[in-house]
Amino acid sequence: MAIEILMPALSPTMEEGTLAKWLVAEGDKVSSGDILAEIETDKATMEFEAVDEGIIGKLLIAEGTAAIAVNSAIAILLEDGESMSDAAPTATPSSVAHAPSTTKVPLPVTAPAPKQGNITEQNLPEGTTFKTQTVREAIRDAMSEEMRRDETVYLMGEEVAEYQGAYKISQGMLDEFGSKRVIDTPITEHGFAGIAVGASFGGLKPIVEFMTFNFAMQAMDQIINSAAKTLYMSGGQMGAPMVFRGPNGAAARVGAQHSQDYAAWYAHIPGLKVIQPYSAADAKGLLKSAIRDPNPVIFLENEILYGQSFEVPDLPDYTVPLGKARIWREGNDITLVSFGIGMKYALEAADRLSKIGLSAEVIDLRCLRPLDTDTVVSSVKKTNRCVTIEEGFPVCSIGSHISSVLMQEAFDYLDAPVINCTGKDVPMPYAANLEKLALVTTEDVMVAAKSVLYR
Amino acid sequence: MAAKKTSKANVSKDDLMHFYREMLLIRRFEEKAGQLYGMGLIGGFCHLYIGQEAVVVGLEAAAEDGDKRVTSYRDHGHMLACGMEANGVMAELTGRSGGYSNGKGGSMHMFSKEKHFYGGHGIVGAQVPIGAGLAFADKYLGNSRVTFTYFGDGAANQGQVYETFNMAALWDLPVIFVIENNQYAMGTSQQRSTSSAEIYERGHAFGIPGEAVDGMDVLAVKAAGETAVAHCRSGKGPYILEIKTYRYRGHSMSDPAKYRTREEVQKVREEKDAIEHIRDLLLTGKHCTEDDLKTIDKEIKAVVNKSAEFAKESPEPALEELWTDIYAQAEA
Numbered sequence: 001m002a003i004e005i006l007m008p009a010l011s012p013t014m015e016e017g018t019l020a021k022w023l024v025a026e027g028d029k030v031s032s033g034d035i036l037a038e039i040e041t042d043k044a045t046m047e048f049e050a051v052d053e054g055i056i057g058k059l060l061i062a063e064g065t066a067a068i069a070v071n072s073a074i075a076i077l078l079e080d081g082e083s084m085s086d087a088a089p090t091a092t093p094s095s096v097a098h099a100p101s102t103t104k105v106p107l108p109v110t111a112p113a114p115k116q117g118n119i120t121e122q123n124l125p126e127g128t129t130f131k132t133q134t135v136r137e138a139i140r141d142a143m144s145e146e147m148r149r150d151e152t153v154y155l156m157g158e159e160v161a162e163y164q165g166a167y168k169i170s171q172g173m174l175d176e177f178g179s180k181r182v183i184d185t186p187i188t189e190h191g192f193a194g195i196a197v198g199a200s201f202g203g204l205k206p207i208v209e210f211m212t213f214n215f216a217m218q219a220m221d222q223i224i225n226s227a228a229k230t231l232y233m234s235g236g237q238m239g240a241p242m243v244f245r246g247p248n249g250a251a252a253r254v255g256a257q258h259s260q261d262y263a264a265w266y267a268h269i270p271g272l273k274v275i276q277p278y279s280a281a282d283a284k285g286l287l288k289s290a291i292r293d294p295n296p297v298i299f300l301e302n303e304i305l306y307g308q309s310f311e312v313p314d315l316p317d318y319t320v321p322l323g324k325a326r327i328w329r330e331g332n333d334i335t336l337v338s339f340g341i342g343m344k345y346a347l348e349a350a351d352r353l354s355k356i357g358l359s360a361e362v363i364d365l366r367c368l369r370p371l372d373t374d375t376v377v378s379s380v381k382k383t384n385r386c387v388t389i390e391e392g393f394p395v396c397s398i399g400s401h402i403s404s405v406l407m408q409e410a411f412d413y414l415d416a417p418v419i420n421c422t423g424k425d426v427p428m429p430y431a432a433n434l435e436k437l438a439l440v441t442t443e444d445v446m447v448a449a450k451s452v453l454y455r
Numbered sequence: 456m457a458a459k460k461t462s463k464a465n466v467s468k469d470d471l472m473h474f475y476r477e478m479l480l481i482r483r484f485e486e487k488a489g490q491l492y493g494m495g496l497i498g499g500f501c502h503l504y505i506g507q508e509a510v511v512v513g514l515e516a517a518a519e520d521g522d523k524r525v526t527s528y529r530d531h532g533h534m535l536a537c538g539m540e541a542n543g544v545m546a547e548l549t550g551r552s553g554g555y556s557n558g559k560g561g562s563m564h565m566f567s568k569e570k571h572f573y574g575g576h577g578i579v580g581a582q583v584p585i586g587a588g589l590a591f592a593d594k595y596l597g598n599s600r601v602t603f604t605y606f607g608d609g610a611a612n613q614g615q616v617y618e619t620f621n622m623a624a625l626w627d628l629p630v631i632f633v634i635e636n637n638q639y640a641m642g643t644s645q646q647r648s649t650s651s652a653e654i655y656e657r658g659h660a661f662g663i664p665g666e667a668v669d670g671m672d673v674l675a676v677k678a679a680g681e682t683a684v685a686h687c688r689s690g691k692g693p694y695i696l697e698i699k700t701y702r703y704r705g706h707s708m709s710d711p712a713k714y715r716t717r718e719e720v721q722k723v724r725e726e727k728d729a730i731e732h733i734r735d736l737l738l739t740g741k742h743c744t745e746d747d748l749k750t751i752d753k754e755i756k757a758v759v760n761k762s763a764e765f766a767k768e769s770p771e772p773a774l775e776e777l778w779t780d781i782y783a784q785a786e787a
Contacts, residue, residue: 152595185622188621190615190618191618191622192618195585197584198585198588198590199591199592199595200592202588202591202592204595222581222585226576226578230566231780231781231782232780233566233575234564234574235555235566235780236783237567273782
């Protein structure tokens, strides 16, 4: 019986890919393990191997086709003696439900990327144009621009150089800056984080990439005890001007040890600055400011956001000051406060609320330390209601801190208790349905919003 | 302490006098710190360096201007040996504004950018990658500097030490790993905590050369330091010195030191003491008289007493200091 060969998922977060090259032709006999095609994912170009034996009956997708959804048929494999006419007529490119539909991961926004909220956008020069860029490209550009600007800035981490970045963030940087400044480390987070702290004491401005912040727990002592505290302990004589960056929070289906949002952990520590951007423009502008900042900065990225596009000001030196929230949309009925990928749920909820005649003000904190509580407090004084949204665990979360600030600074303005929408208080489960339950959702935000609006 | 004493040949009177003075300063300073601790003027943890003086004094004699050093919490000797003022160190111990960290660091966390002293680190072993990082910066910037990275036999069992050995060797970093083996990791003897008798041999696994040194002989330490410095400065990468030494006092002021006998300590003091060794060389070589040494003793005592007075009189930090130095301000 003819078999449909399906577009494979080659990374945890891959939704679609490009069929870069066919390595077989129609009529070719293939056996299991033969390489059928090269497929380009958001992270890398991968070889795709045959599982079954047979003869290539038809190539359904032309070489070079982009945006092929995972699980769509890309070729038909015939058994010995079969011909294409034996193949089922349903063999057309389509999404195939080989697996239960619950294995679909919660996908990021499929709608066109939202435009920048321009309300608290710092003054851009008149006539500033924008270019569409992914968060991934924005982060790379920020690093590259700063490395061109300052010889003492360098990048170190696992697979940042020759591999071009585990998540392709540093693609091309080795070529431009050479192995002196784009440095592959052994798998030794504690050690290289400490070396980078020492290098920062010694006059350099290291950018340390953690393949994910889950692995940064191995380096926690150096981040907290050495990087964050030395300026204070030295009476101001020396500190650690450096950036620790990498993906943070849940990706998709990678389980408990690889899916945690550390925003609240780092935000707890005096001496650190903590950033978690949502848009590409903020990723770029904030990372450039972080690299220039004379303090240790934790820059929390999100794997699911890497591939998403936003409008980025097309300026030679676009920076965003640390410690300022961005108001993405103005509203009067409720304040939704979030950061990072939580913004996706906040903005979706705001859309849904507007359809039932309620206007939500959506604040992207962007920076968790220093935290722009003024913007939140003044918004809540206007709307009298607040829901916070984040992916992290609920206990001692960013949201619980904001609730406390609102209790102290806007108590008389609150018409309802502040509700914190967070990830559930459980280690991240692997099963697709449970993972979906564990993450914060737009629906959670809607329920909370309606509750504080007494709807 | 198997390594034999080096010959006294080629050592000038001036060098011997200098070593005597420097080691004695550390010892008297530490004795005074112990006294102030007992009086409640120094709080928290206070780790004295008494017995180990020859290590830093010997290595500082091998260092050049601009070379860097970083160590653990047993750091008073390192600071005095690299030229930091006794007043500032003692005032930090008492938590006063005249201290090197304005009273905000304490015994275990002191720094001097001016003297290239990068701490004073309270977490066992954490200074090891930091030292390699300082060397990384020097190599990156093209400075011909070396970094002395001190740690103890206890820290030598921390994983990050070997992560650092690997990278230091991989990248040929100009770092000298100085294992101050005083034979006890707090209360646990090397024998009970460490699989290898010669810790420096662990460097072999990474291709890092090293040697054991008699740490009670300042001349041997200096000679080994010179070998290590020459190796590093010529671009050959890291070097390990395992300096066998002994601390006479407990791990910290609150350590009753029940894990070893009084006799054991006494034996080292009588037979191996580094200061007595130099004193003997000075007197038997007729470089000076007992009276000359007494004069030095008096001078040192005066410096130490002055530092204690300063540390008592220096005001506590202003209350506003609580909120300063948390973040550096960007230069305009």
